[in-house]
Amino acid sequence: MVVLGIESTCDETSVAIVRNGNEVLSNVVTSQIKDHLPWNGVVPEIASRLHLKKIIHLTEEACKEAHCSINDIDLIAAANRPGLIGGLIVGSATGKAFAWAIDKPFIGINHMEAHLYSPHITNEIPFPYIGLLVSGGHTMIVLAQSHTTFSVIGTTIDDAVGEAFDKLAKHYAMGYPGGPSVEKLALTGDESTFDFPTSNLHKSDRKYDVSYSGIKTAAINFLEKYLKKETYTLNDIAASFQKRAFSVLKKKCISACIDYNINRIVVAGGVSANFYLRHLFSDIPDITTYFPDIKYATDNGAMIAGYAYHTFKENGPTPLTSGVSARVSGFKISLEKK
Ligand code: AMP
Ligand code: MG
16 A cells, blocks of 8 residues: 655655555655744744645655656545644645545544654564653653554653753754754763753652653753853753753653563654664663664654554544644643553
């Protein structure tokens, strides 16, 4: 089955064509980073307009690269939740229009579930596993039993980890987007400079939960205090912050592996592009950790098309009358439970 996948949830527009879940025939991505740079963050209205401007051209590119025509597609998939509403409308409406025009089914895809699928594009990963979803809007630990069966066992109770990176970077003009800028600064910093606090949520019903608002506030306050004395550099702060932000995730994932007697971890979402995080998770004794190929870590159409292949087999198409959702009900604390 050949699936065309559309991704337009935030500041990347992407169209991909994928056969049978993991044979990527094309994956065309354009980033809007330079358009949002003057505002140090994503401006939703600018994002929607750019998606609209690019999406047809990108679809043509994706078909050309895959050496096929739109009529060769068996299923059209588009991310329809969660994300910025304007982008979701553009991607979803375009997908539905294509599906209607070529008389093929349409499926709306949960973008976070597609992120969790992204490491499967290039790896054979047996189930079950502990999944760590780390992005700009979400931080979740899930127990995955199959491509379409999983439950959330832990979540952030406030900020997402990517959001904490972005806010720190924005406050100190470290660069946009925040995550990669902090990672770059941290390369030449001393991670032992500051012992930033991490909330230790260990009540039995919160065992795998995390919190990022405390560490973010501490990092911002520490910075102001210490930079005034010119004793430490932004690089030291970035390195200390990064170490703390990720080590708590490692601890929680290992604890989940022990409790559920599982020896596999799958890390996905935009933050999984971070090499410090990859290194940290790659040397856990007796546990194998899988990551997406770096080109599938941030938003991309291939993960939408690949995941759609599996969900379509399981759940069938989505009606063309369906809508989009900026948030998924209860999503901060619970991925859609199957
Ligand atoms: P997503 O929400 O999945 O599209 O991912 C975007 C988030 O990932 C943003 O919060 C970025 O700052 C973050 N991110 C991207 N690359 C990195 C990186 N190398 N290190 C840390 N965070 C990153
Ligand atoms: Mg994303």
